[in-house]
Amino acid sequence: MTVLNERVTSDHHALIQDMATKSLLKRSIQYMKAGYPVHFTGPSGSGKTSIALALAKKLKRPVMLMHGNHELDNKDLIGSFNGYTSSKVVDRYVKSVYKKDETITESWKDGRLLEAVKHGYTLVYDEFSRSQPTTNNIFLSILEEGVLPLYGLKSTEPFIKVHPKFSMIFTSNPQEYAGVYQTQDALLDRLITLHVGYKDKDQETLIISEKLGLDKKEAEIISELVHDLREEFGDRKGAPSLRTSLQIARIAKLDDIPIDYSNGDFQQLCADLLGHAVVQGLALTVEDANDLIRKKMKY
Numbered sequence: 001m002t003v004l005n006e007r008v009t010s011d012h013h014a015l016i017q018d019m020a021t022k023s024l025l026k027r028s029i030q031y032m033k034a035g036y037p038v039h040f041t042g043p044s045g046s047g048k049t050s051i052a053l054a055l056a057k058k059l060k061r062p063v064m065l066m067h068g069n070h071e072l073d074n075k076d077l078i079g080s081f082n083g084y085t086s087s088k089v090v091d092r093y094v095k096s097v098y099k100k101d102e103t104i105t106e107s108w109k110d111g112r113l114l115e116a117v118k119h120g121y122t123l124v125y126d127e128f129s130r131s132q133p134t135t136n137n138i139f140l141s142i143l144e145e146g147v148l149p150l151y152g153l154k155s156t157e158p159f160i161k162v163h164p165k166f167s168m169i170f171t172s173n174p175q176e177y178a179g180v181y182q183t184q185d186a187l188l189d190r191l192i193t194l195h196v197g198y199k200d201k202d203q204e205t206l207i208i209s210e211k212l213g214l215d216k217k218e219a220e221i222i223s224e225l226v227h228d229l230r231e232e233f234g235d236r237k238g239a240p241s242l243r244t245s246l247q248i249a250r251i252a253k254l255d256d257i258p259i260d261y262s263n264g265d266f267q268q269l270c271a272d273l274l275g276h277a278v279v280q281g282l283a284l285t286v287e288d289a290n291d292l293i294r295k296k297m298k299y
C-alpha cells in the first residue's frame with residue numbers, strides 16, 4: 001500500500017508550473033471539484049503522473065497511489081482472507097474442572113481500493129489501462145452508482161457506499177503502447193480525458209532550468225537537442241521525452257560535464273541517453289542514430 005502525503009512536495013517530485021501545466025491543473029481542479037474523475041493520457045514521460053499527483057495534493061485528502069498491471073485483481077482491490085488467527089483460553093480455576101475455549105477466525109486484509117473508498121482518499125490510478133478491462137469493471141459501479149461491490153467478502157452487505165470525499169484520478173498511455181489494454185467505452189465515458197503532450201521547447205527549458213537549478217542557456221541546449229530529435233519522430237511513438245531531458249541535465253550537473261555541444265563528454269552523454277530511443281523509434285542502425293544526434297548537435 002502506498003499512501004502519499006508529503007512526498008509529492010519534495011524537490012524531486014516538484015511540478016514546475018509552465019503555462020500549459022498551470023492551465024491543465026486549473027481546469028482539472030474545476031472538473032474534480034464538480035465531481036468528475038479526470039484521466040490524463042499521453043506519451044511516456046510527458047508528465048501525466050506528475051500532474052496527477054500534484055492535482056491529488058491540491059484536493060487536500062490523503063493520496064493513495066495504485067499502479068495498473070495485468071495481474072491486478074479483485075483481491076488487490078477489495079481485499080482477501082489471508083490466513084487464520086486463533087485464540088485459546090484454558091480455565092483451571094477449579095482444579096477438578098478443565099475448561100478449554102478455542103476460537104478460530106479468518107483474518108481479512110482490506111484491498112487498496114476498499115481502503116480508499118472507505119476513508120475518502122484521493123486514489124491516483126496510474127497507468128490503469130495496463131490492468132485487464134475485466135478488473136477495471138469495478139470502477140463502473142463506483143463512478144456510476146457510488147458503491148463498491150464486495151465480491152468475495154463474506155459480509156452480509158453486498159456493497160459499501162463510497163465515502164463522499166473519495167475521488168479518482170486516472171493516467172494512461174495511448175492504446176498503441178505495448179502492454180496496454182483497450183479500455184471499455186463505458187469507463188472512458190465516465191472520465192474527463194485530457195491529453196498531456198510533449199512540452200514545447202520553451203516550457204521544457206523552463207522545467208529543466210528550474211528543477212535542476214541550471215542556467216537558462218544550458219537548459220536550452222538540452223531542450224533544443226531533444227526537441228529537434230523528437231520532431232524526426234513525427235507520429236511514431238517512443239520519442240525522447242522530458243524525462244530524458246531531465247536525466248541528461250541531472251547527470252551533466254552531478255558529474256560536472258559542461259553542457260556544450262562541442263564537449264566530448266557531453267556528446268557521449270547525449271549519445272548514450274538518446275541513442276536507444278532513436279535506434280528503436282526511427283529504425284536506424286546505432287551508427288546512423290549517432291550520426292543523427294551528432295548532426296543535431298551541430299558538430
Ligand SMILES: Nc1ncnc2c1ncn2[C@@H]1O[C@H](COP(=O)(O)OP(=O)(O)OP(=O)(O)O)[C@@H](O)[C@H]1O
Nearest residue numbers: 014015016021043044045046047048049050242243
Ligand atoms: N511540469 C513538470 N515539472 C517538473 N517536472 C516534471 C514536470 N512534468 C514532468 N516532470 C518530470 O518528468 C519526468 C516524467 O514525468 P512523469 O513520470 O510524470 O511522466 P508520465 O507521463 O507519467 O510517464 P510514463 O507514461 O512513462 O509513466 C519525471 O521525472 C517528472 O518529475
